[in-house]
Structures are given as C-alpha cells and as structure tokens.
Amino acid sequence: xxxxxxxxxxxxxxxxxxxxxxxxxxxxxxxxxxxxxxxxxxxxxxxxxxxxxxxxxxxxxxxxxxxxxxxxxxxxxxxxxxxxxxxxxxxxxxxxxxxxxxxxxxxxxxxxxxxxxxxxxxxxxxxxxxxxxxxxxxxxxxxxxxxxxxxxxxxxxxxxxxxxxxxxx
Amino acid sequence: xxxxxxxxxxxxxxxxxxxxxxxxxxxxxxxxxxxxxxxxxxxxxxxxxxxxxxxxxxxxxxxxxxxxxxxxxxxxxxxxxxxxxxxxxxxxxxxxxxxxx
Numbered sequence: 001x002x003x004x005x006x007x008x009x010x011x012x013x014x015x016x017x018x019x020x021x022x023x024x025x026x027x028x029x030x031x032x033x034x035x036x037x038x039x040x041x042x043x044x045x046x047x048x049x050x051x052x053x054x055x056x057x058x059x060x061x062x063x064x065x066x067x068x069x070x071x072x073x074x075x076x077x078x079x080x081x082x083x084x085x086x087x088x089x090x091x092x093x094x095x096x097x098x099x100x101x102x103x104x105x106x107x108x109x110x111x112x113x114x115x116x117x118x119x120x121x122x123x124x125x126x127x128x129x130x131x132x133x134x135x136x137x138x139x140x141x142x143x144x145x146x147x148x149x150x151x152x153x154x155x156x157x158x159x160x161x162x163x164x165x166x167x168x169x
Numbered sequence: 170x171x172x173x174x175x176x177x178x179x180x181x182x183x184x185x186x187x188x189x190x191x192x193x194x195x196x197x198x199x200x201x202x203x204x205x206x207x208x209x210x211x212x213x214x215x216x217x218x219x220x221x222x223x224x225x226x227x228x229x230x231x232x233x234x235x236x237x238x239x240x241x242x243x244x245x246x247x248x249x250x251x252x253x254x255x256x257x258x259x260x261x262x263x264x265x266x267x268x269x270x
Contacts, residue, residue, distance in 0.1 A: 017185065030198060048218055056218055063240060064207075072203070081260060089196065089198070091262070108187075135233070
C-alpha cells in the first residue's frame with residue numbers, strides 16, 4: 001500500500017509527541033503529566049507505524065501505554081501527592097540544568113546538521129506484512145540469549161518490586 | 170516540502186531526549202522524574218527504529234528489549250518510591266538525604 005500524506009502525518013505526530021513531552025515536565029499535577037505521557041506514547045506509536053515497524057508500535061501501545069503508564073497511575077494514586085502539589089515544583093538548580101541540557105541539544109543538532117549527508121537518501125522499504133514473523137525469527141535466532149536474559153530480568157524485577165513495596169518482609 | 174529523511178526522525182528523538190533530561194534535572198517530584206526517564210528511553214527507541222529502516226531489523230529488536238527493560242526499571246523504581254514514601258511521607262527529591270554527610 002502506498003504511503004499517503006507522509007509529510008503532514010510526520011509533522012503532526014512529531015508536534016504531538018514533543019508537545020506532550022513539554023507537558024510532562026511542566027505540569028504541577030502528576031496525573032496530568034502521566035496522561036500527557038500516555039498521549040505522547042500513542043503519538044510515538046504512530047511514528048513507529050510511519051517507519052514501517054508495526055510490531056514495535058503494537059508493543060509500545062500495549063506494554064508502554066497500557067502497562068507501564070497504568071502502573072505509574074496506580075502508584076500516583078497510592079502515594080498522597082496533595083502536599084507535593086502545593087510546594088515549589090522546580091528545584092534550586094533549574095537554570096544550570098536547563099543550560100546544560102540545551103548545550104547537549106546544541107551538540108546533537110550540530111552533529112545532525114553536519115553529518116546529515118552521511119545517511120543514504122534512498123531507504124529500502126521493508127515489507128511490513130511479514131514484520132512480526134521476521135522479528136520473531138530474529139528473537140529466537142540471533143538474540144535468543146538476550147531474550148532469556150530479558151525474561152530473567154523481568155522475574156528479578158517482579159520479585160524486587162514486591163519485596164520493596166511490602167509492609168513487613 | 171522536503172521529503173522526510175531519517176534525520177527528521179533523529180531531530181525529533183533529540184528533542185524528546187533534551188526534554189527528558191530537563192525533566193530529570195529540574196523537577197522535585199520523584200514521580201515526574203521517573204516519567205522523564207521514560208521520555209529519555211522513548212527518544213532512544215525512536216532513534217533505534219529510525220535507523221532500523223536503513224540497516225535491518227536489529228534496531229527494532231533492540232527497541233523491544235529497551236521497552237522490556239523500561240518496564241522492569243519502572244516497576245522497581247516505583248517500588249522504591251512507595252517504600253520511601255511509607256517512611257518519610259514526601260515525594261520530594263531534595264528530601265532524599267539520609268546518606269548526606
């Protein structure tokens with residue numbers, strides 16, 4: 001299927017993602033930040049779809065927006081943030097932090113502007129109907145060891161989270 | 170308008186990364202700091218998937234592993250937050266100073 005209105009969708013989805021990122025770091029209420037982050041994750045899943053990565057887009061929506069952010073919202077509900085909302089939101093070193101981050105951003109932009117012609121212009125379009133099968137073949141072939149380690153990591157994380165949040169060990 | 174190249178996606182990912190770094194460095198609420206870390210991980214994921222369009226599916230597999238690790242790290246980080254909140258009744262990063270000398 002031919003891609004249609006690529007430019008419009010790219011700018012629209014990128015604007016949504018960056019705007020939601022700004023909302024995440026500036027909102028006073030943590031629930032508003034979490035909702036803005038969910039919105040940004042969904043817009044980013046749209047960007048993944050534009051990059052011919054439907055499986056990663058699906059994983060992003062189900063796992064990230066539907067799992068991790070729901071976990072965040074549960075913990076925000078458990079933790080009483082009423083008092084934190086009335087306090088000062090930005091710490092004392094905010095100016096130094098913003099300047100350092102902007103310096104890093106300037107470095108990144110300089111790298112992209114100088115090295116932009118190093119990337120090949122014509123991009124091979126991968127077939128998106130067999131994307132999931134090919135990722136499955138890679139996960140169980142080349143990356144079998146990393147797959148097993150990732151499942152072990154998840155087990156350790158589950159045990160760790162339960163132990164950390166228990167009242168009496 | 171110019172066609173959308175890989176560098177466009179890299180610039181969007183860089184913007185998300187900078188926003189995440191600003192969030193980690195300036196906010197006092199621990200939950201929002203953790204959410205800014207998730208922003209940084211998402212920026213890295215976008216970079217990986219943008220490059221995987223040129224150089225094979227390895228980038229997408231790596232992105233899936235990054236999402237898995239983000240889930241594990243968010244779970245453990247929020248567990249630590251709950252344990253800390255139970256002791257000190259605050260989510261302020263500045264008050265995590267028990268090890269200060």
